[in-house]
Amino acid sequence: MRTRRPFLLMLFLAAVSLGLAGRLTSGQNPLPRPPSNPSAAPDSDSSASPVMDKKILESNDKDMKKKVQQLYELASQLKEEVEKTDSSKVLSVDLLKKAEEIEKLAHDIRSRGKG
Numbered sequence: 001m002r003t004r005r006p007f008l009l010m011l012f013l014a015a016v017s018l019g020l021a022g023r024l025t026s027g028q029n030p031l032p033r034p035p036s037n038p039s040a041a042p043d044s045d046s047s048a049s050p051v052m053d054k055k056i057l058e059s060n061d062k063d064m065k066k067k068v069q070q071l072y073e074l075a076s077q078l079k080e081e082v083e084k085t086d087s088s089k090v091l092s093v094d095l096l097k098k099a100e101e102i103e104k105l106a107h108d109i110r111s112r113g114k115g
Helices: 004-025 049-084 093-114
Strands: none
Touching: 004 049, 004 093, 049 093
8 A cells, every 4th residue: 555655656757757858859859741752743832831831830739738738737636636545545446547547648748759
């Protein structure tokens, strides 16, 4: 029973650090551009491509910030629940579900950060 609280605290800290790391690196890994085909005839869409790339990157940035904020809120809620829970009692199912949700969200953020 005593090992659950430190484990959940470590899980919380790991989730927060992954969230911050994902937030810091979100602008450093832009989406890779498709290879250009020099033999293809120039299109009228070629001038709109940088604008579309910028919109996609801005959309990804907003999505990443939203997910990091959600991760932070879930981790804060988990921390509050862990502090309220007596270590001699069994952990609640809601607490475990939140921990799993945090883990999935952190994994999603990490995979998006890698590109």
